[in-house]
Amino acid sequence: MTVKISQTQSVQQFFKEASGQLNDAGNPRAKTLVRRILQDTVKIMEDLNVSPEEFWKAVNYLNELGSRQEAGLLVAGLGLEHYLDLLMDAKDEESGKTGGTPRTIEGPLYVAGAPLSKNEARLDDGSSDGIVLFMKGQVKDLDGNPVANAIVDVWHANTSGTYSYFDPAQTEFNLRRRIETDAQGNYRFRSIVPSGYGCPPDGPTQKLLDQLGRHGQRPAHIHFFISAPGYRHLTTQINLSGEEYLHDDFAYATRNELIAEIRFFDDKAAARAYGIEGRFAEIEFDFAIQSSGSAEEQKRMERVRALEN
DSSP, X not given: OOOOOTTSXXXXXXXXXXXXXXXXXXXXXXXXXXXXXXXXXXXXXXHTTOOHHHHHHHHHHHHHHHHTTOHHHHHHHTTHHHHHHHHHHHHHHHTTOOOSSOOOOOOSOOEEOOOEEESEEEOXXXXXXXXXXXXXXXXXXXXXXXXXXXXXXXXXXXXXXXXXXXXXXXXXXXXEEEEEOOTTOEEEEEEEOOOOEEOOTTSHXXXXXXXTTOOOEEOOEEEEEEEOTTBOOEEEEEEETTOTTTTOOTTOOOOGGGEEOEEEEOOHHHHHHTTOOSOEEEEEOOEEOOBOOOHHHHSOOOOOOEEOO
8 A cells, every 4th residue: 555645734844844935045946846846756756656775776876877977868868858849849839930940959969169160161170081971051031031141050970979079089179160151041061971879888878768678879960050140049950861760769859851861972073073082972951940039039048068168
């Protein structure tokens, strides 16, 4: 028999005390959130008859999660980051803010301060033996008009599935750039074809996914922030066509409108026209962004991110 005492007056009073709602100091919003977290947590403990052993295993798991800095990975793997997108989509639809390129998750691996280039950039440092990638496109408004001087902030993994800054073997800002569009909203860059990757196999995220019978793999993808004065900031990413996990992304970031067709070429003359030799790939992808007069909507969401010095 499961004992339930969470709704008794004495326990509710205890939660008020523990969440700081019986004092005038602190942050009212934090108090409200903590009290709700306490109430919902003990309801889970009661409803599912959580044992002390299970309780302390969960506490140890949180310690391990923090020590490995995988909290951002776990919220993606459990679909919570994707749920934020669904929630914001629903709010946008309710307020009539629809159309344009869909948002999708940012993930935990953005680094601020990448070099800024006019119209075009080379993302890679030339040290990789990966397939050369040429990508181009246009930033437009919802009527199809070009957005000049928009900033295309782009970052992606290397052929080993790792990111500069987080991978000390890579040079500073490797595979990261900001590109300002030209008068016709065009951008283009040269890089390498990124690889898909998975959660660290010995990490706490994969350990939990194993318990759920799930893999921790992502298809190859490229992240973007798109911003311009007078337009809503867009956080999105494209997933590359033909990938094994394209429709089975453990982070739930794939959206049909964000699947980019990647084409591979072995034509020597075409390669020479690009000034390279060997196989290369091309992607063309346009972004459509919503106009907005709100300064809050024009900037990216506030959250703790890595800042390169």
